[in-house]
Amino acid sequence: MKTATFYQLRKLREEYGPGIFGKITQKLLAMAFYNAGFHHLVERGVQGVDIDVANSAGEKYALEVKTTDGEAVPISKENIDALAARTSDGYIPMIAALRMQMFEDWILADVPLSQLRPGATTLSRLRGYRVGRLEELICPAFEEVVHEHSAAVLSGGERYLIKTLDGKRSGSAGHSGAVPKFR
Amino acid sequence: MFQLTRLTVKGFRGFTDQREFTFDEPVVMLVGENHRGKSSTLNAVEWCLFGDDCVGKKSGIRERLDWEVANRRAADGGVVVEAEFSGPDGTYSVRRDLSGNRRRAGGSLTVVLPDGTSIQGEAADGRLAALFRTSFRDFITTVYQHQETVRAILTNEARERNDAIDRLLGLSEYRGLLRGIRSAEVEKAQRSMEGAFEKLRIRAEQSIRTFDNLIREEKAKAIDQGLRPEEISEQEALRLAREIGEAIRSLAQDLELPDLQVPWPQRYEETEKFREWAKNETDGLWRRAPDVARQEALAKEQQQLGELKGRYKATKEREAQARLELEAFVRQNGHATALAERLQEQERRVAELDGRTREIDKRVGLMRDAIDYLRTVTPGAANRCPVCGSQVADLLTHLQTEWEQALSTEIEDLSKQRENHVFQVDGIKSLRSQLEKLAKDARDAGAELAGWLGRVGGALGREIGKDDDPENLMGARLGQIDQELQRVGQAIERKRQAISGSGGIYDQLAKLRTIDQFIRYEQKRRFVERIWESPEVAQLNDLRDEAARLAEDVQVIRSALSTVSREEAQDKIQAAGESLSEYFGRMADHPAIPGLTMEVTEDTRSGLNSYAFRSTDGTDPTPILSQGDFNCLALSIFLGLARAAGDAQPFAFLMLDDPAQSLGPATKRRLVAVLEDVAAWRKVIIATPDDELRELLMANVTKSKAVYDFIDWTEHGGPKVVRT
Numbered sequence: 001m002k003t004a005t006f007y008q009l010r011k012l013r014e015e016y017g018p019g020i021f022g023k024i025t026q027k028l029l030a031m032a033f034y035n036a037g038f039h040h041l042v043e044r045g046v047q048g049v050d051i052d053v054a055n056s057a058g059e060k061y062a063l064e065v066k067t068t069d070g071e072a073v074p075i076s077k078e079n080i081d082a083l084a085a086r087t088s089d090g091y092i093p094m095i096a097a098l099r100m101q102m103f104e105d106w107i108l109a110d111v112p113l114s115q116l117r118p119g120a121t122t123l124s125r126l127r128g129y130r131v132g133r134l135e136e137l138i139c140p141a142f143e144e145v146v147h148e149h150s151a152a153v154l155s156g157g158e159r160y161l162i163k164t165l166d167g168k169r170s171g172s173a174g175h176s177g178a179v180p181k182f183r
Numbered sequence: 184m185f186q187l188t189r190l191t192v193k194g195f196r197g198f199t200d201q202r203e204f205t206f207d208e209p210v211v212m213l214v215g216e217n218h219r220g221k222s223s224t225l226n227a228v229e230w231c232l233f234g235d236d237c238v239g240k241k242s243g244i245r246e247r248l249d250w251e252v253a254n255r256r257a258a259d260g261g262v263v264v265e266a267e268f269s270g271p272d273g274t275y276s277v278r279r280d281l282s283g284n285r286r287r288a289g290g291s292l293t294v295v296l297p298d299g300t301s302i303q304g305e306a307a308d309g310r311l312a313a314l315f316r317t318s319f320r321d322f323i324t325t326v327y328q329h330q331e332t333v334r335a336i337l338t339n340e341a342r343e344r345n346d347a348i349d350r351l352l353g354l355s356e357y358r359g360l361l362r363g364i365r366s367a368e369v370e371k372a373q374r375s376m377e378g379a380f381e382k383l384r385i386r387a388e389q390s391i392r393t394f395d396n397l398i399r400e401e402k403a404k405a406i407d408q409g410l411r412p413e414e415i416s417e418q419e420a421l422r423l424a425r426e427i428g429e430a431i432r433s434l435a436q437d438l439e440l441p442d443l444q445v446p447w448p449q450r451y452e453e454t455e456k457f458r459e460w461a462k463n464e465t466d467g468l469w470r471r472a473p474d475v476a477r478q479e480a481l482a483k484e485q486q487q488l489g490e491l492k493g494r495y496k497a498t499k500e501r502e503a504q505a506r507l508e509l510e511a512f513v514r515q516n517g518h519a520t521a522l523a524e525r526l527q528e529q530e531r532r533v534a535e536l537d538g539r540t541r542e543i544d545k546r547v548g549l550m551r552d553a554i555d556y557l558r559t560v561t562p563g564a565a566n567r568c569p570v571c572g573s574q575v576a577d578l579l580t581h582l583q584t585e586w587e588q589a590l591s592t593e594i595e596d597l598s599k600q601r602e603n604h605v606f607q608v609d610g611i612k613s614l615r616s617q618l619e620k621l622a623k624d625a626r627d628a629g630a631e632l633a634g635w636l637g638r639v640g641g642a643l644g645r646e647i648g649k650d651d652d653p654e655n656l657m658g659a660r661l662g663q664i665d666q667e668l669q670r671v672g673q674a675i676e677r678k679r680q681a682i683s684g685s686g687g688i689y690d691q692l693a694k695l696r697t698i699d700q701f702i703r704y705e706q707k708r709r710f711v712e713r714i715w716e717s718p719e720v721a722q723l724n725d726l727r728d729e730a731a732r733l734a735e736d737v738q739v740i741r742s743a744l745s746t747v748s749r750e751e752a753q754d755k756i757q758a759a760g761e762s763l764s765e766y767f768g769r770m771a772d773h774p775a776i777p778g779l780t781m782e783v784t785e786d787t788r789s790g791l792n793s794y795a796f797r798s799t800d801g802t803d804p805t806p807i808l809s810q811g812d813f814n815c816l817a818l819s820i821f822l823g824l825a826r827a828a829g830d831a832q833p834f835a836f837l838m839l840d841d842p843a844q845s846l847g848p849a850t851k852r853r854l855v856a857v858l859e860d861v862a863a864w865r866k867v868i869i870a871t872p873d874d875e876l877r878e879l880l881m882a883n884v885t886k887s888k889a890v891y892d893f894i895d896w897t898e899h900g901g902p903k904v905v906r907t
Binding site: 002003071101102103104115124125126127128129130132 | 391735
């Protein structure tokens with residue numbers, strides 16, 4: 001992640017605190033997936049897995065989104081159960097973890113659910129399950145989304161992102177061909 | 184099933200010469216003191232069947248790490264073990280040879296089939312495996328109860344006991360693998376690698392933060408200097424450099440130094456060199472400018488003349504003072520001639536007094552002689568003057584009185600007068616000296632003043648006449664210099680504005696420097712960022728991923744091994760469960776432990792099997808188990824597993840090595856009772872140093888028995904064995 005992106009995210013966290021920042025990051029990540037071609041997008045604020053995404057090529061991912069300052073992210077039994085529940089619909093369960101430190105990037109890890117245990121999971125462990133191809137797609141898209149929207153998020157907060165996500169989802173419903181990016 | 188019927192041993196472990204054993208009875212005892220070759224006999228069967236697998240580290244038996252297969256004293260150094268097994272279709276002979284130069288290796292294998300066919304090498308190995316379908320692990324679990332296993336299980340240390348039970352259950356390899364994985368410290372290495380990478384990241388982050396601060400400071404400085412944010416750029420730096428060039432050229436013309444070549448920068452990268460040139464050239468131009476040179480010369484003259492004036496004045500004052508002091512002295516003490524005259528008079532007076540004193544001295548001499556004379560003459564002659572011969576009455580008395588009164592008074596008076604005049608002489612001499620010094624001082628001060636007058640003349644460039652006032656002359660010149668300096672200073676100040684005034688060359692150079700610094704810090708910052716985006720860092724990240732995958736794979740393997748080991752242990756314990764409990768109950772006959780169950784769990788820290796025993800009443804018996812009880816436990820596990828193996832086990836015999844260790848007499852009797860049962864379903868070969876056990880077996884086992892007495896052992900002859 002570029003330092004500029006990191007600074008923008010840090011500003012958001014300073015503005016809204018770690019709790020809301022986690023939700024904001026989740027929505028920004030959802031928008032990055034959308035911009036990267038995953039036009040089927042379900043982003044959940046409260047219950048269930050954080051994000052479902054799917055693209056026209058049939059790739060389907062269910063993501064638990066985690067941000068941390070440290071070396072590990074907490075995975076709860078509910079997280080594991082929620083991911084497991086999505087596998088029945090063909091979604092590949094995935095942990096999306098972002099360490100909020102300079103030069104860090106998203107780790108998108110398809111850890112087999114059988115290998116996940118409730119508790120703190122180290123990022124170094126998640127590294128063993130990184131999906132490099134997906135990260136190469138999503139990380140730049142995420143930076144672009146942060147760059148485009150951080151100022152608006154600073155003034156409009158999470159509500160701005162909810163509105164933007166809702167607007168784009170409805171705008172792209174039934175859309176075929178090129179889908180507009182979150183701009 | 185296969186029954187061991189015969190064994191020939193030569194050169195193996197405790198054996199030197201060839202010995203033969205026949206196992207033709209349901210119970211065969213190998214009896215003798217320690218170190219007589221009993222265990223070597225049982226080991227020979229094992230080595231014959233499994234070769235290398237039962238030797239060294241591969242065996243999973245700690246005591247065998249330094250095991251030597253070949254006896255060092257064997258006549259030809261070779262090892263031969265041949266075992267004969269009777270099977271369902273006839274007799275099989277298995278022979279393993281080891282030549283002298285391969286003392287610890289598995290040697291060569293020969294299998295002779297019932298039809299007489301002899302197979303060797305790999306084919307023999309394959310045939311043996313197909314025939315007996317038994318690994319070394321299975322063999323030590325269900326056929327051969329090792330002495331070492333019993334010893335290990337007797338330990339009070341849980342880790343050692345778990346280790347021993349794993350061995351007893353044939354799970355040592357899993358344990359070894361799990362230990363190997365743990366000791367490889369893959370996770371630790373990964374953590375260390377991650378730690379090193381994190382340090383690198385933190386250093387890079389610190390660099391970025393430092394540069395960000397410097398960039399912010401330079402930006403603030405630029406804005407203070409009047410630059411707009413958009414002007415902090417390479418283009419603006421170039422434009423500013425050209426402006427500075429123009430300003431320097433204009434200044435040179437203004438300073439009447441028109442021949443100036445400006446090295447115009449064409450690219451941003453050239454601005455730093457240009458900035459250096461501009462600074463040096465501006466300073467140089469300034470130094471070479473005529474006005475500045477004039478100002479410097481005037482300032483120098485002003486300073487020198489000021490100093491000269493001060494010194495002249497001080498000298499003049501000193502000369503006047505010396506003169507005044509001289510005049511005052513003369514007024515008070517007279518001039519030199521008067522002092523000379525006074526001195527002369529006083530000296531004359533002293534001389535005069537000296538003359539009178541000399542005259543008196545002559546009279547005194549005469550009188551002293553006369554008195555001395557008169558004192559020596561006869562009384563009649565005492566009144567006659569020795570000089571003139573006249574008669575004077577009481578002459579001696581008269582002379583003595585005169586001497587004592589008149590002459591001494593006169594001499595004293597003369598002496599006082601003289602002393603006074605000498606004092607006067609000394610005083611006048613001192614005054615003369617003072618006068619001479621004052622006169623000299625006055626002369627010197629005058630000469631010095633004359634010298635300064637010469638210098639003043641030199642400084643002013645003219646003769647200083649008698650009627651001139653040098654101080655005023657110098658004051659006038661200083662006034663002129665001051666005026667001229669003011670005029671030149673004003674002219675210079677006007678030009679200086681072009682250099683150091685607001686918006687002047689120095690100002691512009693400072694702006695250019697700020698822009699340069701800003702751009703340089705940004706470049707350095709970008710450099711750090713680029714390092715992070717470099718292929719080398721990407722490669723490092725790939726390595727981190729690989730390390731993470733390796734650590735994860737190792738963790739999965741470790742977990743799988745742990746699970747398999749635990750499940751196998753559970754299966755075996757379950758299979759042996761009833762027999763285990765029964766044998767333990769019968770052998771130990773412990774009043775507090777009616778029966779025994781065994782559980783296995785995973786030690787979460789090490790992933791190794793951890794065994795626990797429960798009494799059938801649910802209590803933990805371990806704290807009350809004696810060594811004998813543990814021995815019973817080890818035998819129960821072994822016999823339980825052997826019995827559970829049933830007909831699936833290809834060997835129809837059991838080998839027990841020193842099964843009665845740590846057992847008391849009653850327990851031995853109970854052991855024999857169990858062995859009586861065991862002998863019903865297996866041939867039993869027992870090695871023991873225990874005569875009591877031998878007697879009990881002989882007396883209580885109903886099956887027929889054979890006994891090999893190991894009556895002696897010598898280094899060169901090996902065991903001496905007698906069958907009884």
